[in-house]
Every structure is written in structure tokens, then in C-alpha cells.
Amino acid sequence: MTQLAVESSGLSKRFGRQFAVNGIDLAVPQGSVYGFLGPNGSGKTTTIRMLLGLIQPTAGSHRLLGEGMPVAAGRVLPKVGALVEGPAFHPYLSGRHNLARLDAADRWADPRSAARRVDAALDRVGLLAAATKRYRAYSLGMRQRLALAATLLTPRELLILDEPTNGLDPQGTREVRSLITTLAADGATVMLSTHLLSEVEQICTHVGVMHQGNLVAQASLRELQAGSVQGVQVLTDQPEPAQRVLRELGLTDVQISRDQVTATLGSLAPEKVVDALVHAGVPVRGFTVQAPDLEELFVSLTGKGFNING
Numbered sequence: 462m463t464q465l466a467v468e469s470s471g472l473s474k475r476f477g478r479q480f481a482v483n484g485i486d487l488a489v490p491q492g493s494v495y496g497f498l499g500p501n502g503s504g505k506t507t508t509i510r511m512l513l514g515l516i517q518p519t520a521g522s523h524r525l526l527g528e529g530m531p532v533a534a535g536r537v538l539p540k541v542g543a544l545v546e547g548p549a550f551h552p553y554l555s556g557r558h559n560l561a562r563l564d565a566a567d568r569w570a571d572p573r574s575a576a577r578r579v580d581a582a583l584d585r586v587g588l589l590a591a592a593t594k595r596y597r598a599y600s601l602g603m604r605q606r607l608a609l610a611a612t613l614l615t616p617r618e619l620l621i622l623d624e625p626t627n628g629l630d631p632q633g634t635r636e637v638r639s640l641i642t643t644l645a646a647d648g649a650t651v652m653l654s655t656h657l658l659s660e661v662e663q664i665c666t667h668v669g670v671m672h673q674g675n676l677v678a679q680a681s682l683r684e685l686q687a688g689s690v691q692g693v694q695v696l697t698d699q700p701e702p703a704q705r706v707l708r709e710l711g712l713t714d715v716q717i718s719r720d721q722v723t724a725t726l727g728s729l730a731p732e733k734v735v736d737a738l739v740h741a742g743v744p745v746r747g748f749t750v751q752a753p754d755l756e757e758l759f760v761s762l763t764g765k766g767f768n769i770n771g
């Protein structure tokens with residue numbers, strides 16, 4: 462069975478009469494990059510704050526790295542890096558000095574190796590060259606990278622990041638995404654919240670979709686794609702015979718448009734369709750299985766569009 466880095470059971474948070482998070486069962490596999498996707502106000506930040514013990518759940522329970530929270534918090538949290546509101550950095554201190562202050566405040570960190578740790582974290586996020594610049598002179602992207610560096614002062618098995626690319630320009634966004642991919646490749650599990658579908662498609666292996674406090678879908682990207690309806694498109698000079706073959710095979714929604722025949726595949730393997738066309742002597746110039754559109758899938762789950770221009 463897959464080991465879970467984050468798991469919850471019935472995790473809920475109510476503010477007054479409103480359930481911000483309504484009994485969610487998260488399952489974040491170890492080694493995954495899990496995109497926690499949902500429109501604004503769907504309960505992502507509230508969930509992350511509960512996972513990290515920053516607020517108390519109204520109901521439910523959760524485990525991090527296999528250990529029950531909050532009982533094991535002292536043992537588990539040092540292995541978890543978090544980016545929630547971002548640590549408070551001092552505007553007149555350099556990036557390096559800011560990290561050194563945070564490191565000194567960590568009671569588990571050995572002060573003798575502090576300088577090495579700080580520079581390694583700066584190097585990791587590509588800020589070594591700007592280490593002596595004052596924080597107030599940093600761009601938004603540099604500030605976000607410094608916040609990530611702060612979470613990397615000690616090796617982490619799990620990173621929980623709330624909207625890590627929010628507010629970044631395209632260059633900063635690319636840098637932070639590539640850093641996340643590298644951290645995952647080095648073995649960390651990453652759970653990140655986002656309202657950008659494109660972010661999930663680019664860097665995530667798994668996704669959980671939030672809508673109005675409910676977890677409406679949770680799966681690996683591969684499963685989601687396989688589970689959705691696929692279409693096929695055949696390019697041929699003989700569309701009528703092709704249409705006949707597709708109908709005989711049981712494909713639905715078979716349509717002709719000039720030299721193109723499109724249809725919904727159902728559970729049939731695409732190679733069976735090609736095989737049948739060739740056997741029937743239909744000259745096939747092109748055959749495409751149309752990739753299922755994740756955006757449509759998510760919109761059908763949440764009834765809302767996602768900003769896909771991220």
C-alpha cells in the first residue's frame with residue numbers, strides 16, 4: 462500500500478455557521494507533488510493551517526508522515542517545511558542575515574553549522590549572489606524564494622506550500638516551479654495549494670480539488686485523465702466508410718466534417734480502432750486520441766472556471 466505523507470479523516474473547520482472545510486479525507490502519497498486546487502475561498506488555506514497545527518479543527522483528525530497530530534507535533538514538524546503567510550523578514554537586513562536570525566531561533570539547529578546551512582539554503586533557491594542585498598530591495602520573486610529558503614534551512618521530508626507562486630512574475634513563477642520540481646526529485650513530498658490549473662498540469666503528479674469546503678476529487682493526474690471520456694479523430698479521404706467502421710465498433714457521437722471523422726471512444730483501446738479501419742481498407746492519413754481536457758473536467762466538478770493563464 463502507498464505510504465501517505467499527509468492523510469486526514471473528516472477534517473473540518475467551521476467559522477460561525479459556515480463550514481470553511483467540510484469533512485475532507487486527504488491522501489497525499491509519499492514522494493508525490495500534490496496540487497491542492499480550488500477557486501478562491503474554497504478552503505485551501507484553512508486546511509493547510511489545520512494540517513500545520515496553526516488552527517484547531519472543529520472535527521476530524523490528520524496524520525503527517527505517518528504520525529498522528531497534534532500528539533506527535535514535536536517529532537514531526539521539524540521534518541516539515543511550510544510556507545503559509547511567509548515568515549516576517551526584516552526589511553533592513555540582508556537575505557543572509559534574515560535567514561541567520563531565523564536559523565538562530567530554531568532550537569533544533571546546531572549553531573556551529575549555521576553559516577553553512579544558511580548559505581546552502583540561499584544557494585538552493587538561487588539567491589547566493591543576492592545574499593548581501595537588503596530584503597527591502599528584493600523583488601517579489603526574490604522574496605518568495607527567500608521564504609522558500611527559510612523552509613529549507615534543515616532537510617525536509619514534506620513541504621506544505623500555500624500558493625507558492627502567487628504574485629510572482631512569469632520569470633519568478635518559472636523559478637519557483639522548477640525549484641519545487643527539484644525538491645521533489647530529491648525525495649521530498651510536496652503539497653502545494655493553487656488556483657491555477659496550469660500549475661497542476663505542469664508540476665503535479667496528484668491533485669485534490671476543493672469546492673466550497675468539500676474535496677470533490679482526488680486522484681493521480683494519470684487516473685484522472687484515464688477516467689475521463691476520450692475522443693478520436695480520423696483524417697481520411699474516405700470519411701463515409703470510416704464513419705461506418707467506427708459505428709460498427711460501437712463508438713458514439715460519430716461525426717463527419719469534410720475529411721475528418723470524430724467520435725467518442727468509450728472503453729475501446731485506440732489501437733483496435735486503427736486496426737479495424739486498416740482492415741476495412743480505409744486509407745488513414747492521421748489518427749489522434751484527443752487528450753482529455755482537465756479544465757472541462759474540473760469545471761464540471763466545481764461549476765466554476767479556473768484561471769488557466771498562470
Ligand SMILES: Nc1ncnc2c1ncn2[C@@H]1O[C@H](COP(=O)(O)OP(=O)(O)OP(=O)(O)O)[C@@H](O)[C@H]1O
Pocket residue numbers: 476480481499500501502503504505506507508656
Ligand atoms: N478566520 C476566519 N474567520 C471567518 N471566516 C474565515 C476565516 N478564515 C477563512 N474564512 C472563510 O472560510 C472560507 C475558506 O477560506 P480559505 O482562505 O481557506 O480559502 P482558500 O481556498 O484558501 O482561498 P484563497 O485562494 O482566496 O486563499 C472563506 O469563505 C473564508 O471567508
